[in-house]
Amino acid sequence: EPEVTQTPSHQVTQMGQEVILRCVPISNHLYFYWYRQILGQKVEFLVSFYNNEISEKSEIFDDQFSVERPDGSNFTLKIRSTKLEDSAMYFCASSGEGLQYFGPGTRLTVT
């Protein structure tokens, strides 16, 4: 069964550094998403992406964040100048046939 994959599974970075979280969506899907889950809290929508551009974004997704589909298979989330409060689990998802399929997540720890 096809699945969404994410790398790395755990990323530790120092405050102020830039990180790139990577996702490989399911190959025939056209819509891609990033969600965030701060420890012990609910899953929050960050951004959706379609046809090589952002289709919707939440108030969380400010100028610190950017997304890209650099090569037709990967879908990345870049966080510039990370802050302690960016520590969270980041989930990628892709959509097809009426369902969003979630990846296993990347746990980002900012120290």
Added chain:
Amino acid sequence: AQSVTQLDSQVPVFEEAPVELRCNYSSSVSVYLFWYVQYPNQGLQLLLKYLSGSTLVKGINGFEAEFNKSQTSFHLRKPSVHISDTAEYFCAVSGPTYDNDMRFGAGTRLTVKP
């Protein structure tokens, strides 16, 4: 904007007892509803979904949910729980198309005791 309210943050229950996890949604457009389960330190696993058709939806692991449009609810039920059902359960809504972003509830922590 759509939103989801999960009315119980924690639900403790004894093994083999029935359980209901409550979910209410708010939306001005047609909706699609989902329940996900999250085991400790793991990702989100889809339990079941309502897209259209029958309002009673059956999912994996013996769970089912009923879409009630008049009460804007999508409660999750299981007639007899197991220790292994201990996890966090999230209700989510999207719409009016399949590809709209998903909004999650705050989650309900189900703890099954022996």
